[in-house]
Amino acid sequence: MSARVLVVDDIEANRRLLQAKLEAQYFTVLQAENGQHALDVAEQELPEIILLDVMMPGMDGYEVCRRLKANRLTAHIPVVMVTALSDSEDRVRGLEVGAEDFLTKPVDDFALMSRMGALMRYNAVASELRQRQASGLKAGAMDETQDEELHRPARVFIIDDNPRTSARMATMLRNDGHTATTLLEAGDMSNLATMGVDIMILSISAKAFDPLRLCAHFKMTEATRAVSIILVCDPSDRARAGKGLDIGASDVIFSPVDRQELLARVRTQTRRSRYIELLRHRVDRGLELSVIDQLTGLYNRRYMMSQMQQLMQRAVMGGKPVSIVMCDIDYFKSVNDTYGHDAGDEVLQEVAGRLRENVRPMDVVCRPGGEEFMVIMPDTPGDLACAAAERIRRAVASQPFMVSGGKREITITLSAGVATIRGPDDTIADITKRADTALYQAKMGGRNRVESVAA
Missing domain, CATH: 3.30.70.270 (Reverse transcriptase/Diguanylate cyclase domain)
Structure with a gap:
């Protein structure tokens, strides 16, 4: 699976380095040298993924991302911020304006390709559903009720055998209005399908079970296949985190978990999973309308x-x-x-x-x-x-x-x-x-x- 990727950086050497890494994996690379150029190229070419530098003269990456997400044509293109900044506040700021993730310079090849793979899987599902939706609405056009649905508090299930860290994450989420249940509180995972879970937070460092095998199980099971999985792992265990992304996990948070980053990532993943759910509903509704008489509800x-x-x-x-x-x-x-x-x-x-x-x-x-x-x-x-x-x-x-x-x-x-x-x-x-x-x-x-x- 390949994709067209827009690389945005005001330094040509940085653009060419990313271009070389991506083309080596058979991606098609577009380039933009500043914020306005990026907006123009994105609207004209509609790339599948945008790698966006944060620190640029004139219009910085945050403003570019905000404008991309405000444009109906480019709102659903995943944006990955590429920056030398590592402070959690800078990462959270990018997530809050709509970015899907951060990559820190110098960009690690493994992290880059793992992130590209996860975003391409999301893009493939979203693009297919947008093309197939038969409701008569333009892709991305949502009324206020639907927009509110996307931003409802999340229902989170935390899978971690460490009672202290799982309780800490649950408290962070509950204080922000989300519903959080830990594996230790639930006792087992038999009721996941009936709980209506939006997000699963899965600890890579758990010893009581094999986290990656569990991640694969969730992605193979019909009841949990659409649930977004956020992995929590130690920064030194990035290889396993990348494997988790390859298996189907949606995101990674490194421990110790920062409160602001956790909340921002949960909000982002919840919005994305509900957007996919909304598109599926539109497709199903469109198919239904094609065979149902609207006045009586009988078949046409x-x-x-x-x-x-x-x-x-x-x-x-x-x-x-x-x-x-x-x-x-x-x-x-x-x-x-x-x-x-x-x-x-x-x-x-x-x-x-x-x-x-x-x-x-x-x-x-x-x-x-x-x-x-x-x-x-x-x-x-x-x-x-x-x-x-x-x-x-x-x-x-x-x-x-x-x-x-x-x-x-x-x-x-x-x-x-x-x-x-x-x-x-x-x-x-x-x-x-x-x-x-x-x-x-x-x-x-x-x-x-x-x-x-x-x-």
């Missing part, structure tokens, strides 16, 4: 056709017969004309609800359009389908409908036509035409009745 015509195709093929290949019930609300136009379209929508929603309550879980209830509904019944011969249609008809006609916000009571009925697959040459058009013919017969026969076309 697109889904109906795909399901009929699959079920009929299964029936033809030796499966049990499939039947369909086509329903139409009687005199629905008069409901709209008399009580208004809002009342008509209420009727459609209530009919949909009664349909759902009177079919089996395996049946597929759809609204192809207008006042027409269809129930696809797998493994169902014609006589059973007729009985089910009659049950639906009675459920609709037996109780009055409340419309106009519950102020009016009206009687609604529906007519239904039933058809069953006839043989291997039967098509969707054939079976729906027979159901439609049966429905027409029910309408002509006086409405509020069920008719079928015999096989």
Whole structure:
């Protein structure tokens, strides 16, 4: 896996050194010599990662990072600050303006490549989800409610066999409003999936278990795969920390843990993991909207056709017969004309609800359009389908409908036509035409009745 990396430094020798290290690992390197140049290149080229020097004349790295994160086009590009500064306040300041991490000059090759690998994995997930989201929102565009969700206090689980250090970290987090639970308090990790954990803090120096094996286990387990893992390790144990990043950990904090750095990194990792969760929700919601009728919550015509195709093929290949019930609300136009379209929508929603309550879980209830509904019944011969249609008809006609916000009571009925697959040459058009013919017969026969076309 490779990526395009923007290296920003006002000293050409520094830029060329990083360029050589990155190109040796097959990264594509872009360069910028000052803050404004970096902003321009980032917006035009949209690199996957930005390595940003802090100490630059004119616009320093903090201001550049702040502007990158404020720009919708570049807000989600991971930024790594590269600096000679080692004071924790300088690191925290960078994290607070949106940087993902710091690298200290001279840049260690192992630390650089481990960090690049972790960020590339995050980028791959985020970029794929942004491309696939089907909600109609532009990538990165969030309303105030979503923005608040990203900044909610985190739920943190601390895995450390040292009671003093784990209690100290838990106190730091709780004093900042986060929910923190230690392994020693919980006793075991069996409830991690139900706890809704955002962040796991895992001590590399633990002796009671193998931390890296545990990290790998979390990343292989469905319930914890999306949880961000922050490793805590001694500065002399950077090689194991780098291995943890390769396995899938999101970040590293060196001990002794500084309070400000811990809080800033937890906030950053929580925001990133919730952003990924938000993107996944948008994708799922977009897929749902593509097959769901928004007014009634039933499946739409697109889904109906795909399901009929699959079920009929299964029936033809030796499966049990499939039947369909086509329903139409009687005199629905008069409901709209008399009580208004809002009342008509209420009727459609209530009919949909009664349909759902009177079919089996395996049946597929759809609204192809207008006042027409269809129930696809797998493994169902014609006589059973007729009985089910009659049950639906009675459920609709037996109780009055409340419309106009519950102020009016009206009687609604529906007519239904039933058809069953006839043989291997039967098509969707054939079976729906027979159901439609049966429905027409029910309408002509006086409405509020069920008719079928015999096989």
